[in-house]
Amino acid sequence: MLEIKNLHVSVHGKAILDGLSLKVNPGEVAAIMGPNGSGKSTLSYVIAGKPGYEVTAGEVLLDGENLLELQADERARKGIFLAFQYPIEIPGVATMTFLKASLNAQRRGRGEADLTTPEFMRRVREASQRLKVDQEMLRRPLNVGFSGGEKKRIEILQMTLLEPRYGVLDETDSGLDIDALRIVSEGVNALRNANRGFLVITHYQRLLDHIKPDVVHVMAKGRIVASGGPELALELEKNGYRDYPAQAA
Amino acid sequence: MAAVQETVDRVRSIDVDAYKYGFVSAIESDMAPKGLNEDIVRFISAKKEEPEWLLAWRLEAYRRWLTIDEPKWARVDYPPIDFQDLYYFAAPKTAAGPKSLDEVDPELLRTYEKLGIPLVEQEILAGVERPRVAVDAVFDSVSVATTFKAELGKAGVIFCSFSEAVHNHPDLVRRYLGTVVPATDNFYATLNSAVFSDGSFVYVPPGVRCPMELSTYFRINEKNTGQFERTLIIADKGSYVSYLEGCTAPKRDENQLHAAVVELVTLDDAEIKYSTVQNWYPGDAEGRGGIYNFVTKRGDCRGARSKISWTQVETGSAITWKYPSCILRGEASRGEFYSIAISNGRQQVDSGTKMIHLGRNTTSRIISKGVSAGKSQNTYRGQVSAHRLATGARNFTNCDSLLIGSECGAHTVPYIEAKNASAVIEHEATTSKVSEDQLFYCQQRGLSPEEATALIVNGFVRDVLQQLPMEFAVEAQKLIAISLEGSVG
């Protein structure tokens, strides 16, 4: 289980998360919706362990273990995957090289042997066909010159290969046209199973038409202010966020 | 910040002492007495049974050397070198030069084995997929073994030690020696001209594409010994050769001097591709010991449409002072320089190139990637000049620097000199650090900060790595990781 307890986070002394608590069970898809500036991206970065965020109180627990004491790579090896809203370009590093390096780093972290090249290639081919990622693209430097849609597909491709325990999707729908949105959502849905949980962060309801959440949380002022079923998302779609002021107090 | 800081700390704490090639081989050697004077020059020449003209050439260089000062313009700082406190000649003791590999001291072969250099021909022949590489191994001052001679001979390619060339191909040596780097060129080249001991010699006859990669491995073993090898490569009309050079030295507390000279000549339509992976001992974390690498490398594109391409991966040496250059004399000739210079610990690198455009429609390209870590200083120094007659000359230069940690320095000093209106010279340079966002992205995918740094650095230098022959590229990639991470192997 991924459990966040009373999380307080500030950046340059400014409070962004203000006592946020949340649980995501294995097999569950939890959506977090909220107005811009409510702290959604901060939450995803803090879960993943990005430097520069000061956690002043609270815990992020994965099966009872506090992730906050671990480095980003250690968290990744425990099974936390963050699909970035803005994937980073790494010039000169071929996407394929990067996929192999990260997959093997995680396997080594778990005490497993490196994948053989043919086995690795097989998995990449399979996943990339499903996500309509061209093999040519995998030879290009990671994210360099990729379109918004391509970047997002590469994120989901990585998630597919890395098979995390929990996937955190930060505004994965931003910058996607309807076809790309469908492909990406199908990619995520294919990964849903009884052991894997998802935290889907989004501003708009439309992503949730494709990735059906089990629970919907509304975030405002750096904490969860309402929770409910999928119907809550539809309600937000209709009324907007006017009832939920953005900034933390 | 934590992750980045950790990387910086790790890199800073790198055990530079973990230098992998720092063993000493127990080999008996024949040495000249310490110090330098005319008698030592005569001793070296006599040892090598050289003809009179070569002795005269050496002595003239020596007398010239006495009158010139050490260059001071590079951004390197080291205590004065006592040139009288060095041995100028050390040779592994053998009765006579080895006739075949069987006669080479087995201890010596073991040394090269440890270095991963395939000296034994069978071993290479056995590996079907492995590209064949002919090797000339230079131990301290003397060439000890050259492989694949027979097969190269069939193609007409001469590949042998410099001393052998002096005896067997005196006309070629005499015609080309000192014509690219004159004996009077600069302090270190002049010193080399006086005392050079051995090195490699290559001649590729007209129209021949050398059937395999040629390679020299340099190894300094003896204490207090300067290494002064001299390499001369001539590619005759329409020929092609790819040449690789590798260097290592044992760990020693004192500094060792390496002052080599490399001369390349290409005639019409010929091409030389010269690649170096330089991994001399860089000294320990406090800057004790390490090689002073003061090297003069120059290529002369003498013929029309000829091409010389330098690729270097510089990870070792306490001090690097090195500017592999091209004189673009022949019409439409081309010079290339691809460089990766990685510095860590207290290393000082001042390296770059000169592209001297003399002929019409000559072109050149410079890609330089510098990575500084620890407390090192890394300088790119380059000159591009287009002379009066170099109508239509073109140059493109790109030099990028990457900084890891706040105690190192990265400097860029390009000289651009255009004396011809039709010349087009373009230069661009950037300096930046490994971005925190890139590091975090990689870490989020499970890579440790060290792995992430190595990956990003490898991406940064990729354009240059691609220029290396495959086998060397893999070696270079590992070397880069080692020199930045300190994780041996």
Add this chain to the structure above:
Amino acid sequence: MTAHVPPRSTAETTLVRQFEALKAHADPPRRAAFERFAAQGLPTRRVESWHYTDLRAALADAAPLAPSPARATIEAARALLAGHEKSGAARLVSVNGKFAPDLSDALPAGAAIASRERRDSGAEDAMASLVEAMAPDSLTVDIVAGAELAGPIEIVHLAVGEGAYALYSWIEIALGAGASATIFETFLGAGSGVQRQAATRLRLGRSAKLKHAASIGDAPELHLESQLVELEAEAELNAFGLVSGGALTRRQIFAKLGGEGAKIALSGLTLLDGTRRADTTLQVVHAAPRGVSREFYRAIVADDAAGVFQGKVVVAPGAQKTDGAMKSQAVLLSPQAQMNAKPELEIFADDVVCGHGATVASIDPEQIFYLQARGIPKEEAEAMLLEAFGAEAINRVEDEALAEGLRARLAVWLAGRSRTAAKEARA
């Protein structure tokens, strides 16, 4: 190793004699300045920052010092000024390096001429030190903290005299915290026998903003100008230089961003023809974090002329988050024209983004062809492209009226060139 100290050259010997004859040689700061010069001597190409301009070789002898302006000189100056269109809200005039109050306007509110004896820069550069020692006067303009000057101030450096003479001019401009001003310096009147050395010290207090431009359009034998710039935190300087005259010109700018978040934008245009030589040498030192520097220099080099651009950006240890970008571009118009460029980066801090670019080329024949294909004659096409090339540098000047004036100068220079070219074509 000890530095090679060459025996004094003729010019150096003359300079020593000239300084000893000045009353000022007893004044300790000026004496110290002269000693700083004398210790280094006239720079040769062995001095790295003078690699392309060997001043010691170029200066056969130092010309006699211009005498202190007499009444007749002032009247001649007045006549000269009459032909110079007044730009800016107030004009200050110096004649042969000496401030001429009779020819000058009153300064707008917030600005004042302060003590004219203040001079103690400690400049390391030999030639700036020489000016500091030799200049007969030091015009000092103080702009009080918080003042926003109503209009630009123009400082006109007049050279008045016959034959060969040397003049030295030292100016200090200081902006108090938060002050803002526009100042431009015009160099006028020098003929081919004149050796002119000028130094301007620009000091900007916290958050002060200065727009500065200098224009050299007359024809001295030597124009050697140093700008000594110091910026405190958050201060901003935008400075431009146009060089369109002078047999040997060197503008050197030494700028130090000493306070956090300071910004400097330097730009310039050099127009070279005949056998003229012009050298622009910059040294921008980021000594504090979060500084921003931009350098943008262009040169058009015709005939047998030669241009030099040297730009060095230094990021000192601890000057994190520095953002620096430098660009130098030159167009060569004739087979004999030359350009030497040396853009340098010297970086001792890791969290920085710095870059430079340099190009040297002829006018792009493809562009010419494109214009010709549209029916524009070749010479006109060339002039159009050159005008555009130069204008892009002038566009960096933030004061629109001033930029307009500079563009006019460019047009005049280009027109003069095409007349020469046409004459040559007929011959």
